[in-house]
Amino acid sequence: xxTANKKITTIEDILLATQGSPMERIIHYLVYQDFPEFPEKNxxxxxxxxxxxxxxxxxAVFATRFEFVQKVNELIVTHNKIMAELIPEKAELGREKLxxxxxxxxxxxxxxxxxxxxxxxxxxxxxxxxxxxxAGNLSGTLDYLIVSSPKNESGNYSFSKIGxxxxxxxxxxxxxxxxxxxxxCNLPIKKVR
Amino acid sequence: MTTPEITTLExxxxxxxxxxxxLIIESLISPNLAPADQEPLTEKDIPVGTLTQTEKxxxxxxxxxxxxxxxxxxxxxxxxxxxxxxxxxxxxAIALRKEMDKLRKKITYASELIKDxxxxxxxxxxxxxxxxxxxxxxxxxIKSVDTIVIPEKxxxxxxxxxxxxxxxx
Numbered sequence: 001x002x003t004a005n006k007k008i009t010t011i012e013d014i015l016l017a018t019q020g021s022p023m024e025r026i027i028h029y030l031v032y033q034d035f036p037e038f039p040e041k042n043x044x045x046x047x048x049x050x051x052x053x054x055x056x057x058x059x060a061v062f063a064t065r066f067e068f069v070q071k072v073n074e075l076i077v078t079h080n081k082i083m084a085e086l087i088p089e090k091a092e093l094g095r096e097k098l099x100x101x102x103x104x105x106x107x108x109x110x111x112x113x114x115x116x117x118x119x120x121x122x123x124x125x126x127x128x129x130x131x132x133x134x135a136g137n138l139s140g141t142l143d144y145l146i147v148s149s150p151k152n153e154s155g156n157y158s159f160s161k162i163g164x165x166x167x168x169x170x171x172x173x174x175x176x177x178x179x180x181x182x183x184x185c186n187l188p189i190k191k192v193r
Numbered sequence: 194m195t196t197p198e199i200t201t202l203e204x205x206x207x208x209x210x211x212x213x214x215x216l217i218i219e220s221l222i223s224p225n226l227a228p229a230d231q232e233p234l235t236e237k238d239i240p241v242g243t244l245t246q247t248e249k250x251x252x253x254x255x256x257x258x259x260x261x262x263x264x265x266x267x268x269x270x271x272x273x274x275x276x277x278x279x280x281x282x283x284x285x286a287i288a289l290r291k292e293m294d295k296l297r298k299k300i301t302y303a304s305e306l307i308k309d310x311x312x313x314x315x316x317x318x319x320x321x322x323x324x325x326x327x328x329x330x331x332x333x334x335i336k337s338v339d340t341i342v343i344p345e346k347x348x349x350x351x352x353x354x355x356x357x358x359x360x361x362x
Contacts, residue, residue, distance in 0.1 A: 006246060008222050011200060017221060020324075021247040021317055026214055030205060034195040057212035103328055107320040114316045118309040122213045125302045 022064055022111055029060035036063060058123060065115040068108050075105045213306055220250035220257070232336045241327050244318070244339040251314040252335070255307060262303045269296045 008014050011031055018024040029035060033056070054062065079101045086094040199205050202222060209215035234240065244252065276289045315333070318341060322330060334344040 007224065009202065011197065011202065011205065014202065014205070014218070014221060017246045021245065021321065023217065023221075023247045023250075023317075027205070027218070030208060030214075031197045031199045032195045033198040055212065057209045057214045061214060103323050107316070107323050111313070111316045111320060114309065114313040118213050118306075118313060121302070121305045121309050125298075125305075126212075128298060128302075 022068065022115070025064040025067060026057075026060045029063045030056060035059060036066065054123070055126065058119060058126075061115055061119045061122075065112050065119065068112045068115070072105055072108045072112065075101055075108070079105065213310065216254040216258070216306075216310075217247075217250050220253040221246065223253070231338070232334075234336050234340060234342065238334075238336060239343040240340050241330065241333075241343060242322060242325070242341045244335065244341065245321065248314065248318055248321075249339060251310060251317065255310050255314060258303050258307050258310070262300060262307070265296050265300045265303065269293060269300070272296070 336342050
């Protein structure tokens, strides 16, 4: 026995089928490419080298994660406000609200972490397929992936600089050598800013 | 409303091809889903919902990945046996070693993806259940094709914790 799916034949169908789930947002970003403004940081290391740029699906996952991170931050602010205003007479009501907020913060944070993990798995595989395996420490920006300074020997991939995500420009691309199944998307990419 | 940059499913599939998200989209669109878990419900299981189409697509993508991984391992084993009986310095041996490298990469990728998609699958389910007001869930399982349950035997029960379901805030 197999599980059945509602038939999806149009973009509207797929948006409807995913409604309410984070996948809806990912597909929305893929379809509309209306990426949000990301906070700008200017702490890129001079020794950093741009090696690639994010693909559209990677951008869509990143933007969704960014959206969820913002939601979590807003919820934390609300949580702290309720905490600060908690009065003994209405303590029970306040605690109930806090409990609800805690669960929401916890579940959304988990989704953020899982999206981040999935994003990097995809990026690492893509770079590997493009012949950029073991490129060193990578830092991500929405549009550029950079090899961080050799001084950074943590060996970990990091999202610390992800706020930079600028433009999918004409970063150097490498031929696909190691994975015959891998194909780059050739659709035009819209500028973020 | 912003104008869509992509207007057809074909474009959507093309743009997400070979990405982890592409796998989920392919599963969403595919009418042929993988066989679902057939473990039946027991009296002590507590049904808390059914899988949505997105969750089913994730389940299907996971199932396809899990099925593909052993194929790669068998192929890797075949090549490693083949390579042992030929001249290690021959061109054939070099080509086979390259083939093995590719397979190893595929296996690593598949296993990482299985791990990530599985986490995401359960996060999506939990977030939805919480949004529907079903909270305080510690353990979950899928039984009878697409029924989400708090299973009969859970570590939580073993450890003596009380499982409660609160519906509605």
